[in-house]
Amino acid sequence: MESDLKQQLRLVDQELHQVQDQIQSLLQHQESLLEQQAELQQLIASCRDVAAHDENGNGPGASKSGGVNWSGSFEWDNRAADIRLNLFGIKSYRQNQHEIINAVMSGRDVIVIMAAGGGKSLCYQLPAMLRTGTALVISPLLSLIQDQVMGLTALGISASMLTSTTTKDEEKSIYKSLEKGEGDLKILYVTPEKVAKSKRFVSKLEKCNHGGRLSLIAIDEAHCCSQWGHDFRPDYKQLGILKKQFPRVPMIALTATATERVQTDLREMLQITRCEKFVSTVNRPNLFYEVREKKANGSAAIDDIASFILDKYSKKESGIVYCFSRKECEQVAAELRKRGISAAHYHADMKPETRSSVHMRWSTNKLQVIVGTVAFGMGINKPDVRFVIHHSLSKSLETYYQESGRAGRDGLPAHCLLYFRPADLPRQSSMVFAEMAGLHNLYAICRFCQSKQACRRAAFFRHFGEKIQKCNGMCDNCAFTKEVVDTDVTEHARSLVSMVKESNDVEQKLTILQLVEQWRSQTKKSDTDAQLAKDLSKDDVERVIVQLILDGILKEEFAHTAYATNAYVALGTGWRGLLQGTGNRKVKLEIVKGAQSAKKKSKANTAPISEEGMTFSGLGSALDDLRQNLAASHGGIFPHSVLTSQHISLLASQKPVTMEELEEVIGKRIAEQYGNEILVSITDYLEEHPADTENGGAWIAPKGKRAAEGPSTGQAKRVAKAPSDKPTKAPATRQSKRVAEGPAHDATKTRSIKNFLQKSTKADTDVGPSNTARSNQTPESFGPSTTKTPTKRLSLPRPSAISTPAPTTPKEEDVKQEAGKVPQSECIDLDSDSEGEEDQPALNGTVFKRENEEEDVIEETSSEEDEFSLFKRLKRQ
Numbered sequence: 056m057e058s059d060l061k062q063q064l065r066l067v068d069q070e071l072h073q074v075q076d077q078i079q080s081l082l083q084h085q086e087s088l089l090e091q092q093a094e095l096q097q098l099i100a101s102c103r104d105v106a107a108h109d110e111n112g113n114g115p116g117a118s119k120s121g122g123v124n125w126s127g128s129f130e131w132d133n134r135a136a137d138i139r140l141n142l143f144g145i146k147s148y149r150q151n152q153h154e155i156i157n158a159v160m161s162g163r164d165v166i167v168i169m170a171a172g173g174g175k176s177l178c179y180q181l182p183a184m185l186r187t188g189t190a191l192v193i194s195p196l197l198s199l200i201q202d203q204v205m206g207l208t209a210l211g212i213s214a215s216m217l218t219s220t221t222t223k224d225e226e227k228s229i230y231k232s233l234e235k236g237e238g239d240l241k242i243l244y245v246t247p248e249k250v251a252k253s254k255r256f257v258s259k260l261e262k263c264n265h266g267g268r269l270s271l272i273a274i275d276e277a278h279c280c281s282q283w284g285h286d287f288r289p290d291y292k293q294l295g296i297l298k299k300q301f302p303r304v305p306m307i308a309l310t311a312t313a314t315e316r317v318q319t320d321l322r323e324m325l326q327i328t329r330c331e332k333f334v335s336t337v338n339r340p341n342l343f344y345e346v347r348e349k350k351a352n353g354s355a356a357i358d359d360i361a362s363f364i365l366d367k368y369s370k371k372e373s374g375i376v377y378c379f380s381r382k383e384c385e386q387v388a389a390e391l392r393k394r395g396i397s398a399a400h401y402h403a404d405m406k407p408e409t410r411s412s413v414h415m416r417w418s419t420n421k422l423q424v425i426v427g428t429v430a431f432g433m434g435i436n437k438p439d440v441r442f443v444i445h446h447s448l449s450k451s452l453e454t455y456y457q458e459s460g461r462a463g464r465d466g467l468p469a470h471c472l473l474y475f476r477p478a479d480l481p482r483q484s485s486m487v488f489a490e491m492a493g494l495h496n497l498y499a500i501c502r503f504c505q506s507k508q509a510c511r512r513a514a515f516f517r518h519f520g521e522k523i524q525k526c527n528g529m530c531d532n533c534a535f536t537k538e539v540v541d542t543d544v545t546e547h548a549r550s551l552v553s554m555v556k557e558s559n560d561v562e563q564k565l566t567i568l569q570l571v572e573q574w575r576s577q578t579k580k581s582d583t584d585a586q587l588a589k590d591l592s593k594d595d596v597e598r599v600i601v602q603l604i605l606d607g608i609l610k611e612e613f614a615h616t617a618y619a620t621n622a623y624v625a626l627g628t629g630w631r632g633l634l635q636g637t638g639n640r641k642v643k644l645e646i647v648k649g650a651q652s653a654k655k656k657s658k659a660n661t662a663p664i665s666e667e668g669m670t671f672s673g674l675g676s677a678l679d680d681l682r683q684n685l686a687a688s689h690g691g692i693f694p695h696s697v698l699t700s701q702h703i704s705l706l707a708s709q710k711p712v713t714m715e716e717l718e719e720v721i722g723k724r725i726a727e728q729y730g731n732e733i734l735v736s737i738t739d740y741l742e743e744h745p746a747d748t749e750n751g752g753a754w755i756a757p758k759g760k761r762a763a764e765g766p767s768t769g770q771a772k773r774v775a776k777a778p779s780d781k782p783t784k785a786p787a788t789r790q791s792k793r794v795a796e797g798p799a800h801d802a803t804k805t806r807s808i809k810n811f812l813q814k815s816t817k818a819d820t821d822v823g824p825s826n827t828a829r830s831n832q833t834p835e836s837f838g839p840s841t842t843k844t845p846t847k848r849l850s851l852p853r854p855s856a857i858s859t860p861a862p863t864t865p866k867e868e869d870v871k872q873e874a875g876k877v878p879q880s881e882c883i884d885l886d887s888d889s890e891g892e893e894d895q896p897a898l899n900g901t902v903f904k905r906e907n908e909e910e911d912v913i914e915e916t917s918s919e920e921d922e923f924s925l926f927k928r929l930k931r932q
């Protein structure tokens with residue numbers, strides 16, 4: 056009787072398992088359908104936009120909504136143009152900026168989706184300058200806030216922040232300004248916590264609004280509102296109260312990426328359901344995407360990374376290497392240092408002083424590479440990051456887009472390199488499986504990595520629901536020719552799945568790596584299957600297993616211990632179909648045979664320029680030196696706060712030689728601050744290179760490679776279109792024409808400019824026309840008054856000119872000190888040919904310590920508060 060019942064129970068259990076599998080599979084299917092639905096809706100919306108654009112004859116960013124053509128003329132146009140050029144130093148608007156500014160100025164709520172480096176800040180900073188009162192900006196990280204406030208202060212804009220680092224006196228004066236309108240505070244930055252937790256602050260805001268002085272509210276990194284976004288912050292959820300309290304104040308929510316679902320969340324949470332939406336392309340044409348197979352041997356993998364950096368970035372161009380765990384960061388940084396690269400680790404488990412110092416050294420180009428966990432993320436404002444390397448897989452395509460997108464924010468060529476090894480999958484999956492759609496997102500990036508043929512860029516377009524655009528050879532699969540064989544591995548797959556079934560039947564759990572080992576050793580011994588083992592390398596077997604997981608034939612299962620989560624392989628929903636051969640189910644694997652070579656250039660295809668480093672040449676290089684020196688002598692501000700790379704490119708091509716000409720390129724404010732030095736640098740250069748009509752000193756890719764299209768400057772385009780490896784001729788600007796006409800003419804001209812400068816400097820010192828403006832500036836903003844000696848040739852050493860690493864430089868010593876901090880006991884054996892065994896128990900599964908990145912990020916946010924004063928102090932030193 057009892058045995059009958061037990062038999063029945065077993066049957067019910069079995070059926071329950073099957074039902075659960077089916078539910079799981081249906082849920083996955085539902086998830087993927089929802090995703091497709093969102094993507095299709097977005098595609099339909101963008102088709103409508105294109106149709107509207109065609110009808111109206113407006114540009115792609117033009118937006119006409121509710122009868123308003125945001126690209127049209129508005130009463131503030133002239134004032135806006137004046138502030139744009141003369142205050143912000145920006146010559147023309149980029150896609151959508153003008154329209155967004157018009158919508159905000161018209162009092163509308165707006166969602167802005169614009170890629171990293173696209174120019175989101177201008178969209179709220181410019182209206183903040185145009186409108187009366189104070190703009191409130193909510194930003195998630197102190198480091199971001201601090202950079203923005205410093206940048207604005209350097210431009211002479213009254214900007215402050217209210218954070219835990221604000222002194223009582225500063226707070227008092229900010230509150231007075233909000234309450235009574237004292238002072239002229241134009242932009243106030245706060246973290247979301249301030250809005251969510253400080254009643255006092257909200258009541259001051261109410262007073263500010265009551266007095267008609269709350270000009271607008273900007274929510275930066277707005278994707279943090281949504282649980283569907285990649286960086287959810289609970290405090291962002293509270294921001295809905297702002298619209299409730301201040302319904303008439305325009306709100307602008309900005310983010311680099313937001314799927315349709317995230318956008319819906321944003322609208323609802325911020326209570327701006329009737330807002331205008333401006334979506335710019337996610338395309339970053341200057342980024343070259345590449346996925347490489349990561350070698351199983353840890354040391355060989357680092358060798359690969361090191362030679363990539365040393366070969367292509369020998370001028371110490373900045374880069375980031377992302378790692379999975381803190382321990383891995385320390386080890387990889389130490390190994391890179393051993394290979395002659397100036398690198399330091401960065402993660403949440405470091406003293407605030409050390410973290411701040413690493414960040415500072417990297418920001419000021421004294422350290423080439425930061426090796427960080429994803430905790431080193433959102434706060435990065437450095438525009439000239441030339442490469443982002445992922446030593447380990449990201450957790451989704453979206454996070455990869457964000458993390459790799461920290462490269463090339465200045466619009467110049469940069470390289471995004473991801474090292475993928477299928478055996479890295481369980482490390483990530485054991486971290487994300489509990490997240491909503493965690494596995495679904497992780498498997499999407501695995502598919503991206505497993506593919507040897509599909510365009511990487513197209514994967515991003517599809518993911519973000521955007522129409523596919525040309526890649527122009529800017530990813531490995533489009534740039535390189537390789538023989539990819541679509542290999543039928545159905546038999547191998549069957550054999551692997553049988554093995555999983557057998558072990559599951561006896562309740563034995565297998566990790567991916569254990570399955571690989573067991574399968575290889577058993578098939579080698581088998582009379583019938585020995586050939587199967589010979590067909591595939593160990594790496595290929597790992598790839599087949601991951602492919603089976605991606606196809607739902609196998610699945611991952613997770614088991615918890617007190618300290619870790621273990622990932623195992625189990626039977627997925629499709630295993631029966633494969634084993635029974637129903638539906639002619641085939642399993643295919645893309646296998647690359649032989650070496651890859653660069654594809655022949657097609658009409659659209661440029662050379663993979665990011666294969667090479669990028670640097671300025673000629674006058675561009677002289678101006679690059681100058682901005683480094685000026686930044687250092689002006690209280691250690693960032694070089695791009697003096698001149699952006701776009702400015703340098705324009706100056707190098709247009710070669711202005713009078714203050715008026717210079718103002719046309721960089722605007723009055725920057726010209727007022729640094730104009731004399733810039734003109735001296737240009738005239739000196741022209742004097743020394745009278746025949747320099749070539750290239751104009753724009754950025755060049757060394758070793759004769761062509762540069763990709765840079766930021767939206769005419770010069771960038773011209774360089775990109777150069778038909779040969781020869782440097783491109785400068786456009787026929789006034790100056791280049793003049794130079795071409797004869798050096799004698801120019802020499803006279805440059806001498807007279809020098810005379811003029813000498814005179815004007817003297818006048819400056821005596822009565823100082825530009826002193827009036829400067830007298831209002833804080834010493835910290837503008838530093839020592841180097842503008843007083845413009846005629847003296849600036850010949851300070853060029854920081855970036857330090858070529859090969861010299862072990863005795865203080866910089867290297869710093870780095871060695873960092874190395875000394877890595878406890879030996881924590882170092883993995885990089886020579887072992889292990890499958891990540893350093894993190895695994897001997898027998899029973901893949902164990903990963905819970906050093907997850909979320910923890911890192913949270914820690915960073917809190918400890919960054921403490922770091923701020925340190926950061927400021929270090930910056931001043």
Ligand SMILES: Nc1ncnc2c1ncn2[C@@H]1O[C@H](COP(=O)(O)OP(=O)(O)OP(=O)(O)O)[C@@H](O)[C@H]1O
Nearest residue numbers: 145147148149170171172173174175176177311699
């Ligand atoms: N219209 C423009 N023309 C030239 N440069 C511009 C323009 N608009 C903005 N920039 C410059 O582009 C750079 C990036 O701008 P910004 O920091 O606003 O980007 P972002 O969209 O906020 O990027 P991220 O999401 O990475 O923070 C800045 O140096 C900014 O001065």
